[in-house]
Amino acid sequence: MYSRALLSLVVASLSAPALADTVWMKNGDRLTGTIKVFDGGKLLLETKYGGSIALDWKQVKTLESDQQLLVKQDAYTGEHAKSLQPAEEGKVTLANGEAPKTVELASIEQILKPKPVVEDLVWKGRIDAALDYKRAEKDTDNYDIGFKTTARHGRWRHTAEGEYNRDTQNDVTTNDNWSAEYALDRFITDKWFWQGRFDYKRDHVEDLQRQRTVGTGPGYQFWDDELGAFSLGSLLNRTDYQYRDGGKDDFYSVALKWDYNRYLIGKRFEFFTNGELGKPLGSVADYSLDAELGLRYKLTDWASLNVKAEKNVISGTQDSDLDKTRYTAGFGVSW
Structure with missing residues (x-):
């Protein structure tokens, strides 16, 4: 029984x-x-x-x-x-x-859902990778790896991102650079925030070897939800350039920064663009642009395919201008 x-x-x-x-x-x-x-x-x-x-x-x-x-x-x-x-x-x-x-x-x-330490922590991020190997009359190896992660709790938001690019053709390096950025936002209201950020770029091929930028300024978050996010920020920056021949420039600039992404067709596709347009306060350069635009297709809840275009322009420098466009396609994971 x-x-x-x-x-x-x-x-x-x-x-x-x-x-x-x-x-x-x-x-x-x-x-x-x-x-x-x-x-x-x-x-x-x-x-x-x-x-x-x-x-x-x-x-x-x-x-x-x-x-x-x-x-x-x-x-x-x-x-x-x-x-x-x-x-x-x-x-x-x-x-x-x-x-x-x-x-x-x-x-x-x-x-x-409450977290073990910081209960209201919301953490999300992604890693995208694009690799291309060709063995023919001209052997080419192309690498592009980038990441971005955001953590928010209360009125604070932390954002860290970085990227590494390397292209070789017949063992000759044509592109070799990396960048890293950290930004800290303090929300004053539900929409308005104040940002402080540090950005570093290193290039082993171009005449402009190093770029260091420290900036601060207000921003506005139009929306940030499960269907996407859009924010604009205005920054006052202090930037240092170091050239391959030993020359240096340092100057202040004002910049407009944007970050936009939107999910489409039942969150199957994601359109995204982000970047920064800057204007130096002086005669060091005419303007600078660092932007990307692309599309992701979600294979699963965490995996996706992506295509994107990147544009990096520094016009009117005293030593050498920079104008680079890069197109990539690859695989990514998100959380």
């Missing part, structure tokens, strides 16, 4: 439906899946029938989840809810044992 009862219990537990989060919409729809994150006015629900669905938060009536979630009603503090329980329209109940708390949906700024 005991064995039979135990077997019946196991079978019943295996046949029971898996727990799922539920979102009720104002138009009467009822959606089930797994709540991944709410940020930037979009609630991302992972479903078996439609993949990742971004829901407009203003159209959500109420919701339910058995996950432990961090619910933030401002940029600094959040409540660690053991579960979310449905409430009347426009509200949700944060269940924490004996002291449940019902809050307005409109008062919630973020919902995310």
